[in-house]
Amino acid sequence: MTHDVTGIIQRRQEVLVESLKDCSPVMLFEKIFDDNVMSLIVENSMKYAGQHNRHSFETDKPELRTFLAILCFTGYHELPSERAYWSLNEDLSVPLIANCTSRNRFSDIKRNLNFVDNSLAEGSNDKMFKMRPLCDLIQKNSCQWGVFHENLSIDESMIKYFGRHPAKQYIMGKAVRFGYRSWAATSSDGYCYTFDIYCGKSTEVSIDPLGSRVVKSLLAKMPIVPKEHVVYFDNFFTNYQLLHDLRLLGYRATGTIRENRTKICPVTDVKTMRKKPRVDYDYRFDTKNEIIIVRWKDKNVVTMGSNFDAVKGGVVYKNKKWMYIYQDCLSIITEAWVE
Incomplete structure (x- = not known):
């Protein structure tokens, strides 16, 4: 039975490799963080901003992808502070980020980033209520x-x-x-x-x-x-x-x-x-x-x-x-x- 099972798993892996062989790293990332995930974040972030009287805040999927890309970049290219990525000093400046979005706009998106409708929180005993919809979608995609x-x-x-x-x-x-x-x-x-x-x-x-x-x-x-x-x-x-x-x-x-x-x-x-x-x-x-x-x-x-x-x-x-x-x-x- 062990050999039969191993053969089934190997064939499953071969089919997967064939279907994904032409995908770039960004395309593979978007298989997990797909349009459903992006829609969830965009909709709830704008709703959260409205609930806090920041009605002028709007964002969309392309801008959110840029925001997530900056977060990934800053995870391995560390500077003393977040503001330093937009610094004009030669030893701190990162043109790659500064050319993508402004510092204030990045802070604005980060301030309003949300994954759930907070009005549904009443009566919930889940300590991870604010993250649960995002976690469920990522696990489904995985x-x-x-x-x-x-x-x-x-x-x-x-x-x-x-x-x-x-x-x-x-x-x-x-x-x-x-x-x-x-x-x-x-x-x-x-x-x-x-x-x-x-x-x-x-x-x-x-x-x-x-x-x-x-x-x-x-x-x-x-x-x-x-x-x-x-x-x-x-x-x-x-x-x-x-x-x-x-x-x-x-x-x-x-x-x-x-x-x-x-x-x-x-x-x-x-x-x-x-x-x-x-x-x-x-x-x-x-x-x-x-x-x-x-x-x-x-x-x-x-x-x-x-x-x-x-x-x-x-x-x-x-x-x-x-x-x-x-x-x-x-x-x-x-x-x-x-x-």
Whole structure:
């Protein structure tokens, strides 16, 4: 079945490459930020300006595209301040931007930029209400070609933000400590299919822990045939019940797993495993639910769970003398190592 699935995915990728091979980077960008997205921003920005008695403000799609292009440019060409891009000083001036639009006009568009009708906010408990329509459109456009990767990864990321917002998070130990916490389902090479901004504890009653809810909700948003894909995630998300539930839904799934989430699986304990030689392992297989739990000794002890993988394979690693050593181990390790 694996070879059949791989063939289906490869054919899907070939069709996509053929349909997009003549597209420039700008054309590809406009496949995601299409006319529907531009119309949403233009209409709601003008409506927002009117609601704040700035009735003279008007804009259109070409001007909005110029505005977005400047934002993209300033993302990698950084100057001390926004105003500096229109400076007359030789060491600061950027004619490319100054020739596109004036500083005051750029500030005016930025001041009125909006993605939703604020009059609809009353009664909404969604902390990301102002961004939700834009996020939904971008996710829809990201999935317009279907899911054309076999291996999918679900993880979290931080979107840097230092302002005030009820959804802003502080996570100690992260490279970006302040900002929006985002969940994302991506391909193994980084293409983002769907995402969601974490808005704090949900009011909905659920027996599933947060990690399980995130995985299930992201997969539910994708136009996906479960049996065609393998889902990988880390120990924040993985638990025994999630692997079982995904198997019932048809997904093949593998992830690192915390010791207290293995449903008391009787594999060798972490303390004993630390004394074992590198690449030594122990595992248990649940024949009823077809879930395997593996505890493996690398530089540290790693515990992994899978609802589909139970075949032996091998892995090559460097020992302390920098010699390459081949060691038998379960393919659950070699597959996850690659991913």
